[in-house]
Amino acid sequence: MKIASIFAVGWIGFCAIASFASAEDAHTMIVPDDVKWAAAPKMLPAGAEVAVLFGNPTKEGLFVLRLKVPSGYAIAPHTHPADEVVTVISGTAMLGMGEAADRSATKALPAGSFFALPPDMAHFVYFDEETVVQVTTNGPWGLKYVNPSDDPQTSQ
Incomplete structure (x- = not known):
């Protein structure tokens, strides 16, 4: 529950400026x-x-967001509680699977690429370009x- 509380607090500022579309x-x-675009939540480096295109990431239900990262950005090994379906819109994502961030074991996913991960699958990603x-x-x-210790919310 602590993670959910920290997550919710991190989104308060973002939700105040974003306009969410809903399934209704x-x-x-x-x-x-x-x-x-707005600053990404504090759970990310x-x-x-981030730009929310549909739904509300803080509530139950389907949502779609875009994440824009600068060159040199990395997200340490992590998991998500639900299926995650990702399309690379521009640039290249370097995706690796597992609990250790071994850059030599990543796959380059250029614009137009797609990947889907089941819940709780450990993965990491870094970017050599925006x-x-x-x-x-x-x-x-x-x-x-x-x-x-990789969590930006606890390592500040």
Whole structure:
């Protein structure tokens, strides 16, 4: 429950400025120029931006978000509580599986690539160039670092 509480607090500022579409809406259409970026939640390393396109990551149900990261960005080995479906929109994601961040064991996923991970599958990712990925999953969204000292919320 502690992780959920920390997660919820991290999203308060973001949710205040984001506009969420819901499944009750008739439809949602967003063109690239209408994507509204904000600082990513504190569960991610500093420097990333996020744009919620559909749903609400803090509540139960389907949501879609885009994550924009700068060159040199990395997310240490972690898991998610639900299936995660990801499409690389621009740039290249270097995805690795497992509990140790072995960069030599990653696969380069350029723009247009797709991957899907089941709940609780340990993985890590880094980026050698600015990259945008689109994540589709069910909320509430969570991220649990394999090594708790990698969590930006506790290592500050």
